[in-house]
Amino acid sequence: VISQGKVVEDFSEFARSAEPRLRQALCSRFGVEAGREATAEAMAVAWEHWSLIRTYDNPVGYLFGVGRNKAQGSYRRRRVILWSTPDDAIPWVEPGLPQALALLSPNQRTVVLLLHCFEWTHAEVAALLGISRTTIQNHAERGMARLRHELGVNK
């Protein structure tokens, strides 16, 4: 039997590491607003069923699926609005980057942002999405190629 205090402590530790990653992934896929709402939903499910989910091999991957289902059910037709580009960023960021990213397929956008913006590893992205590293690489290459096309850059 686990004490409630231990459960809360255990979950809090999980949430500290999982929430940012879920938020990054779900906001990349659905945009900021729907992505945050899906993250909140997924974390609520995680808390409610923590005694079971804590035993999963890949709880973040499972919760990404929970959040994705939630967002797809309620927000499918919502336009993907990502966060803005920093005005004073060094290195400089093309202002049209968020709009170009929104044109990618959901999988391409998720993979491109997690790999290159949030600097996840291929293995981490593959585990989250439940698809092979080869498929991740394909999404990444096609996504980057389309981004370059949309932005008119060649490198």
Next chain:
Amino acid sequence: MSVDLETQLRSYRKNFDSEAPAVDVPGRTDDLTLVLDTRPSARGAWRARRGLAVAMAAALLIVIVIGGVGLIPRPVANEPDPNSVPTNEPDPNSVPTNEPDPNSVPTNEPDPNSVPTNEPDPSSVQSNGWIALTVAQGTDVEAQGTDVDIWLVAFDQEPRRVIGTDTDTVDELCPAFSPDGRRVAYGRFDGQNAELAVAATDADGSVSDPIIFEVGDGLPPPCPVWSPDGSQVAFGVGRTSPINPTTSAAGSEVWIVTLSDNEVTVLPDLLATDVEWSPDGSLLAIASGADQVNPGNVLHDGRIYLYAPGSGTMRSIDATLGATALTWAPDGRRIAYQGAAELRVIDVETEQQDVLDTYSALHGIGPVWSPDGEWIVYQRCDSTTGCGGERHEVVLVPASDSPDGAEGAGEVVIHAFVETADGARANLFPFRVTWSPDGRYLLYVAWGGPMPYSGVAAVPIDPDTPTVVLTDQPGVVAYDGYDESTFVPIQTWGTRASN
């Protein structure tokens, strides 16, 4: 200065945490009731969602004020409100959004002069005249699966394709009429994405463009079942399927979509082989199959789960090991189900059950309770010819206890025949069998007779009334969804609520 794209993307992260800040995470012992050491149910998620509703409402309001949110409008009769705040709480006062039009005239009622021996309650349900079927394009059975579309047929109407084209490369299947007969829900699959579609239908058989609900990548298409009030549809989302035969069943779910606000209630960790609403809509029964049906799929524990949308609670009937297909009695107190080589009936409150019949079969026996509650129809290996060539016979079993208590007592075996072009009498063999809304006919997806591969026929209960072959075109798909489904599509013969 030109900066390479990878570097720009790394720099792009700078505004993320300020514009998409961390969400509130539950974790206090007083804000939620934590369920320890039990399987997940949706009840807790509902409680959690209620707690989040205020914050979500505020967030949605901000979005609406700033720029508006919206679904891409599509011409449907039941457009969801994109501004609604998802509470995930079914409205107990909800009513069907599409009231039947008293002026609509069914074009093809079954012959009112035929005298059924199994008289249904005439005040209960009428037909809207149309029967939906799923057809794989092509001229022979080998072509099945190439491109699947939805057709409508009626007693006095030739079959016509109403959803899909030869060139759309999208499978559209599992049609189900809403209880008021004015909408049809179905599954879509484009080779990668599974979607639920809901479209309005007219009395003339025309179907509008659908509204689409995305189910997910790499999943089988949903086979929806309407709730009795027409406000929700439910379906299984299996993670393992013929599309993903090597994928674990873990993560399989049952979805309930509330059509008025697009809200999806997800019931986790269920690999459903059949789902069906109780007649009053208060319970959704979910058959979770049997391990021997799909070896290794650990979520197939064979129980029947009963989910109550009104309270968000779920309980299991543990005595039903092996349940793969089920059907509610019209009184809502009993469920008949296909167990391990047995047709059983169980009382959902007392969990007392009886074996109505034992059988051998080559595929799902698909029990379906008659509209008047007197009979249960199912199919099994033909008792005269055996199962050779996948020959099944249709059996009507009295739903009440037989006088002598013996299994199979009082059953009626139906052998359906049709006349071939050369005047000979030929057997019809069923793939799936269900009832017409008025209980006068059995609807066969069948083969045999003039139908070398497939067809649809209305077989009257009255033995003096001839069988009507509605279509004998090749490619009528006998299954709904993909092969692992064992259930009978019970909403393909359109109903029309009485006034």
